[in-house]
Amino acid sequence: MPQLSVRAHRLPPSPIRKLAGYAEAAKKRGVKVYHLNIGQPDVETPPEFFEAIQRADLRVLAYSPSAGYPGLLQEIANYYGRLGQELSTSNIIVTTGASEALTFAFAAILNAGDEVIVPEPYYANYSSFSLAKDATVVPITTRIEDGFALPEMSAFEERITPRTKAILICNPGNPTGVLYPRAALEELRKICLKHDLFLIADEVYREFVYDGAEHHSTLELADMEQHTIVVDSISKRFSACGARIGCVISRNKELMEAIMKMAQARLSPPTLGQIGAEAVYKMPPDYYQVVAREYARRRDVLVEELSKLEGVVCPPITGAFYAMVRLPVEDTDVFCQWLLEEFQHEGATVMLAPGSGFYATPGLGRDEARIAYVLKSDDLRAAVRCLGAALQRANSLKAIGSTT
Amino acid sequence: MPQLSVRAHRLPPSPIRKLAGYAEAAKKRGVKVYHLNIGQPDVETPPEFFEAIQRADLRVLAYSPSAGYPGLLQEIANYYGRLGQELSTSNIIVTTGASEALTFAFAAILNAGDEVIVPEPYYANYSSFSLAKDATVVPITTRIEDGFALPEMSAFEERITPRTKAILICNPGNPTGVLYPRAALEELRKICLKHDLFLIADEVYREFVYDGAEHHSTLELADMEQHTIVVDSISKRFSACGARIGCVISRNKELMEAIMKMAQARLSPPTLGQIGAEAVYKMPPDYYQVVAREYARRRDVLVEELSKLEGVVCPPITGAFYAMVRLPVEDTDVFCQWLLEEFQHEGATVMLAPGSGFYATPGLGRDEARIAYVLKSDDLRAAVRCLGAALQRANSLKAIGSTT
Numbered sequence: 001m002p003q004l005s006v007r008a009h010r011l012p013p014s015p016i017r018k019l020a021g022y023a024e025a026a027k028k029r030g031v032k033v034y035h036l037n038i039g040q041p042d043v044e045t046p047p048e049f050f051e052a053i054q055r056a057d058l059r060v061l062a063y064s065p066s067a068g069y070p071g072l073l074q075e076i077a078n079y080y081g082r083l084g085q086e087l088s089t090s091n092i093i094v095t096t097g098a099s100e101a102l103t104f105a106f107a108a109i110l111n112a113g114d115e116v117i118v119p120e121p122y123y124a125n126y127s128s129f130s131l132a133k134d135a136t137v138v139p140i141t142t143r144i145e146d147g148f149a150l151p152e153m154s155a156f157e158e159r160i161t162p163r164t165k166a167i168l169i170c171n172p173g174n175p176t177g178v179l180y181p182r183a184a185l186e187e188l189r190k191i192c193l194k195h196d197l198f199l200i201a202d203e204v205y206r207e208f209v210y211d212g213a214e215h216h217s218t219l220e221l222a223d224m225e226q227h228t229i230v231v232d233s234i235s236k237r238f239s240a241c242g243a244r245i246g247c248v249i250s251r252n253k254e255l256m257e258a259i260m261k262m263a264q265a266r267l268s269p270p271t272l273g274q275i276g277a278e279a280v281y282k283m284p285p286d287y288y289q290v291v292a293r294e295y296a297r298r299r300d301v302l303v304e305e306l307s308k309l310e311g312v313v314c315p316p317i318t319g320a321f322y323a324m325v326r327l328p329v330e331d332t333d334v335f336c337q338w339l340l341e342e343f344q345h346e347g348a349t350v351m352l353a354p355g356s357g358f359y360a361t362p363g364l365g366r367d368e369a370r371i372a373y374v375l376k377s378d379d380l381r382a383a384v385r386c387l388g389a390a391l392q393r394a395n396s397l398k399a400i401g402s403t404t
Numbered sequence: 405m406p407q408l409s410v411r412a413h414r415l416p417p418s419p420i421r422k423l424a425g426y427a428e429a430a431k432k433r434g435v436k437v438y439h440l441n442i443g444q445p446d447v448e449t450p451p452e453f454f455e456a457i458q459r460a461d462l463r464v465l466a467y468s469p470s471a472g473y474p475g476l477l478q479e480i481a482n483y484y485g486r487l488g489q490e491l492s493t494s495n496i497i498v499t500t501g502a503s504e505a506l507t508f509a510f511a512a513i514l515n516a517g518d519e520v521i522v523p524e525p526y527y528a529n530y531s532s533f534s535l536a537k538d539a540t541v542v543p544i545t546t547r548i549e550d551g552f553a554l555p556e557m558s559a560f561e562e563r564i565t566p567r568t569k570a571i572l573i574c575n576p577g578n579p580t581g582v583l584y585p586r587a588a589l590e591e592l593r594k595i596c597l598k599h600d601l602f603l604i605a606d607e608v609y610r611e612f613v614y615d616g617a618e619h620h621s622t623l624e625l626a627d628m629e630q631h632t633i634v635v636d637s638i639s640k641r642f643s644a645c646g647a648r649i650g651c652v653i654s655r656n657k658e659l660m661e662a663i664m665k666m667a668q669a670r671l672s673p674p675t676l677g678q679i680g681a682e683a684v685y686k687m688p689p690d691y692y693q694v695v696a697r698e699y700a701r702r703r704d705v706l707v708e709e710l711s712k713l714e715g716v717v718c719p720p721i722t723g724a725f726y727a728m729v730r731l732p733v734e735d736t737d738v739f740c741q742w743l744l745e746e747f748q749h750e751g752a753t754v755m756l757a758p759g760s761g762f763y764a765t766p767g768l769g770r771d772e773a774r775i776a777y778v779l780k781s782d783d784l785r786a787a788v789r790c791l792g793a794a795l796q797r798a799n800s801l802k803a804i805g806s807t808t
Contacts, residue, residue, distance in 0.1 A: 001630035001656065002569065002600045005537075008512045008662035014470075014669065038467075045465045053676075054458065061449045061646040061680075063442075066418075096500050096648065099670040107536055108412045112516050128669035132511055133409075134538070165406065196406045226405035242465040242675025244500065244648075252405065258412035265418065265532035266503040270674040271646025272457075276465075 007131050012357070014124060022340035023351050032348040033340070034375065034383035039174065039321065041374040043239040043291060045280075052279030053272050063268040067260060068094025068247070072274050075281035076232075076247055082285065085219045087249065093259055094247050094269045098204050098233035101248035102129050105229045108258045109198055110135040115163045116200075119150060121324055121358035121365055123174045123202070138164070139360035144326055144368065147315045148176040150184045156191050166198035166229075167191065172205045172215070172319025175358050175370035177299075179209050179319035182216045189221045199224065204233040204246070205320035207288045210296045213318055225251040234273075236321075237288075238280040243273030295321050298373045298380055305384035309391060323371045324355065329394055332356070332369045338394070345389040348382070411535050416761070418528060426744035427755050436752040437744070438779065438787035443578065443725065445778040447643040447695060449684075456683035457676050467672040471664060472498025472651070476678050479685035480636075480651055486689065489623045491653065497663055498651050498673045502608050502637035505652035506533050509633045512662045513602055514539040519567045520604075523554060525728055525762035525769060527578045527606070542568070543764035548730055548772065551719045552580040554588045560595050570602035570633075571595065576609045576619070576723025579762050579774035583613050583723035586620045593625045603628065608637040608650070609724035611692045614700045617722055629655040638677075640725075641692075642684045647677030699725050702777045702784055709788035713795060727775045728759065733798055736760070736773045742798070749793040752786070 023033050067073065073089040080087045095101040110116070112134035118126055120139035130137050138159050142148040156167070167188060172179040192199045201218040209215050218228045233246035250256055299317055306314045311328030329335040332354040339349050355368030373380055427437050471477065477493040484491045499505040514520070516538035522530055524543035534541050542563050546552040560571070571592060576583040596603045605622040613619050622632045637650035654660055703721050710718045715732030733739040736758040743753050759772030777784055 001658075002513070002602050004659060004662055005511065005513055005515050005518075007515075008659075011662060011665040011669075013665055040466050042464060044463050049465065050462065058454065059448050060446060061453065061644045062444050063645045096504075096674075097671065100500075103670075107409065109406070109409050111409050111411075112538060114409075125669040125671075128666065132666070134516055198406050240465045241467045242672065244672070244674045254405075255408060255412075258408055258415060261415040261417055262532065262536070265415075265529040266507075267501065267529075268646065268648070270500075270648040270677060272676045273674060 007134060010131055011128060012124065014357075018357075019336060019340060019351060022337055026340045026349060030347070031344050034348060034350045034379060034386060036371045036373070036375070036383055037351040037353045039236065039372045039374060040241055041236065041239045041321070042376060043294065045240045046238055046283060046287065048279045048283060049238065049240060049243075049276035053275050056275050061271055064271050064274055066263040066268055068092075068269055069274050069278065072278040072281070075278050079281050080219070080249075083217065085217060090256065091251050092247050092249050093256065093263050094245065094274060095263070096246070096269045097235060097244045098202060098231045098246040099125065099129070101231040101233070101246045102126070102200070102202070103132065104248055104259045104262050105200055105231065106130060106133050106135065107262060108255055109165050113163055114165045115161060116166045116168050117156060117159050117164060118168045118360075120360055121148070121175050121355065121368070123170055124357045126168060127360065137360050141361060141364065142176070144313060144315050144324065148173065148178045148324065150180060150187070153187050153191055160195050160197075164195065164197060166200050168200040168202070170202040172209060173322075174205065174320055175322045175324045175353070176315075177317035177320050177322045177324065178315075179213055179215060185216055185218060185221060189224055192227050193223065197227065198229055199227050200229045200231065202231045204231070204236055207237055208292055208295050208321055209319040210292070210299060211318065215319070219249070227252070229255070234277050234280065238277075240273070240276065240280070243276055244270050245273040245277045295373070298375070298377055301377045301380050302371065302373045302384060305381055305388075309384070309388045311391070321373050323373065324358070324368055325371055326368050328391060329367060331366050333366070335394060336369060339390055343390050343393060345386045348386050350383050350387045350390065352387075411538060414535055415532060416528065418761075422761075423740060423744060423755060426741055430744045430753060434751070435748050438752060438754045438783060438790060440775045440777070440779070440787055441755040441757045443640065443776045443778060444645055445640065445643045445725070446780060447698065449644045450642060450687060450691065452683045452687060453642065453644060453647075453680035457679050460679050465675055468675050468678055470667040470672055472496075472673055473678050473682065476682040476685070479682050483685050484623070487621065489621060494660065495655050496651050496653050497660065497667050498649065498678060499667070500650070500673045501639060501648045502606060502635045502650040503529065503533070505635040505637070505650045506530070506604070506606065507536065508652055508663045508666050509604055509635065510534060510537050510539065511666060512659055513569050517567055518569045519565060520570045520572050521560060521563050521568060522572045522764075524764055525552070525579050525759065525772070527574055528761045530572060531764065541764050545765060545768065546580070548717060548719050548728065552577065552582045552728065554584060554591070557591050557595055564599050564601075568599065568601060570604050572604040572606070574606040575622075576613060577726075578609065578724055579726045579728045579757070580719075581721035581724050581726045581728065582719075583617055583619060589620055589622060589625060593628055596631050597627065601631065602633055603631050604633045604635065606635045608635070608640055611641055612696055612699050612725055613723040614696070614703060615722065619723070623653070631656070633659070638681050638684065642681075644677070644680065644684070647680055648674050649677040649681045699777070702779070702781055705781045705784050706775065706777045706788060709785055709792075713788070713792045715795070725777050727777065728762070728772055729775055730772050732795060733771060735770050737770070739798060740773065743794055747794050747797060749790045752790050754787050754791045754794065756791075
């Protein structure tokens with residue numbers, strides 16, 4: 001048979017979805033599975049989303065313009081205007097989720113063999129998207145002990161080579177739940193200007209920051225018009241993951257022209273999702289506050305319940321809806337599979353995303369797991385208690401986690 | 405500023421969309437523009453599509469499984485079953501349009517520098533998708549004089565090198581409107597087996613064949629389980645271009661596993677489009693007949709009206725809803741722009757896709773243009789008459805087409 005590409009063999013399985021088969025099997029056995037493994041919120045999509053689609057009363061479901069409907073582009077520009085960022089609609093191209101936005105950004109800047117520096121742990125699919133361009137993620141490790149704060153400028157500079165094209169951050173962070181302060185962004189700005197690197201920022205969790213903290217966008221950074229690329233999405237912001245509507249934003253005209261050609265090649269982003277997106281971007285600012293408050297409550301429940309579990313380390317969570325926690329087990333890949341295959345507590349078990357998949361450095365994250373606190377408080381509390389029971393049972397079995 | 409990738413500079417603008425700015429300007433001047441340039445049908449999307457979405461009455465617009473909803477996968481398998489092709493749902497992955505299906509197929513098989521042989525003229529975006537993998541389209545020219553029939557096996561073999569990984573066909577063809585007979589597919593089969601090449605077939609226009617002809621899918625070809633990859637979409641079949649729902653089909657297990665990892669990385673195809681797609685795939689076979697009859701009527705109108713225009717060559721059209729025609733002008737790039745910028749006839753003008761963009765060989769197609777007969781018969785007739793008036797006027801201006 002003909003050979004597949006080298007990249008086909010190198011593509012990693014999704015650490016978030018790779019346990020899916022075991023979860024299905026558990027459900028078939030009648031076990032309730034609390035999904036803390038995936039960023040699929042149970043928050044209702046605003047009804048305005050569906051109402052707009054119904055009101056549109058389409059007869060022909062046609063392509064939209066390749067860059068997205070002008071009305072949606074204008075609403076996105078208005079949204080950024082309210083955040084203090086003046087954007088023209090030509091600085092924005094609507095994409096099929098943030099995934100396509102990042103794919104376009106990578107395609108526009110990365111040649112084969114190029115490198116992108118990414119603080120780890122990071123959203124695992126960044127590796128897949130860079131691999132799709134035969135480029136490499138160069139990780140810079142952040143540590144749970146430091147609350148996953150960005151390392152010093154010198155640590156970045158050590159990793160810069162002639163092949164380095166960009167630094168990619170997620171702010172606030174998936175999977176870390178960490179919001180970068182303005183000072184950290186200023187450091188990144190200095191590095192990018194000094195070494196002439198693109199700064200790509202995944203800011204899809206921007207509205208989910210807690211304890212009165214303020215999110216600073218990379219778009220605020222001075223003299224970075226040619227360097228800054230923002231990847232955004234309505235998936236989490238409006239709990240509309242299935243709409244597949246995101247956007248890529250940059251003031252770099254040449255870059256946006258290149259991305260526009262890619263956008264034309266794939267014709268258009270989904271029409272229905274865009275109609276809904278335009279409607280929800282019109283919602284008043286208190287929508288964001290209500291949702292952020294709900295996630296803050298869930299975060300509090302998570303932290304409170306995790307604090308009762310011996311040996312579990314949960315760093316401060318200041319944004320997004322994830323926590324990268326340390327568990328008192330040797331290998332969370334084994335533990336998370338065991339949770340689904342063998343464990344149950346009062347008819348239920350918990351699904352987590354094992355930590356190793358979020359690190360590019362081999363061996364890191366083996367005692368960590370990502371928890372997405374996307375469930376209602378009661379379910380979340382029950383899920384963490386279930387995790388506690390599992391840790392006790394695993395401890396009493398001793399060998400779990402050391403059997404590999 | 406940091407440098408863009410090499411591919412960013414090499415990406416061609418879309419030949420189908422590059423005149424869009426001139427069309428907008430014409431409309432602003434109050435000129436009616438007949439769009440024969442883009443495959444956006446005016447046929448109604450089946451109401452079942454929208455009814456299914458309304459009936460789903462979603463509260464949370466969630467991700468679907470990465471491979472698509474099981475119900476949709478089953479309906480696609482049933483559809484292929486009715487065509488005589490036994491497929492399991494694991495042979496199918498739902499994609500964001502045929503564009504993503506082809507992107508995935510290319511990513512799974514092409515290394516940088518690899519080559520894909522494609523009969524030209526071809527759908528221009530094939531070049532963009534191969535360029536995205538730093539691979540190259542190697543064209544094999546088909547000629548309007550031969551009705552764009554496939555050349556002999558020897559012509560293919562002359563172009564095969566150690567870097568050749570696949571042959572890609574569109575059947576029936578965009579932009580040619582040509583349906584390949586079973587015998588031509590058998591020839592391709594022989595070549596692919598002999599040289600161990602993938603055979604990728606874009607069969608999105610499968611249901612649009614005329615004059616009692618029968619479409620043969622590459623899935624029918626014997627002993628090609630490891631080689632055949634089909635790219636499909638609901639966009640044209642159900643006039644649901646904006647749904648962005650397609651699929652990639654193969655019985656090659658290793659290939660589908662690689663594509664599954666790419667599908668997981670981009671999370672899921674659009675949820676609403678899938679709900680609609682599942683509903684329309686349930687429609688009875690006579691739906692396809694009704695739509696095909698409508699396009700056959702339009703084809704007849706097009707051929708009849710074009711035959712009245714002196715110097716216009718329209719090859720036999722046996723499928724899809726395009727015609728690649730020869731016009732009595734020197735340069736259709738200049739002519740098509742002139743149509744939008746300067747010409748009008750009774751307040752209207754016509755937009756065509758210039759032929760050169762569908763050829764990879766420089767200089768070819770300069771006197772050709774693609775006509776998409778996606779308008780109602782009356783509009784189509786008026787559009788072709790408008791084209792006739794334009795050709796007369798251009799002829800009287802003489803210099804048009806030779807001014808470049």
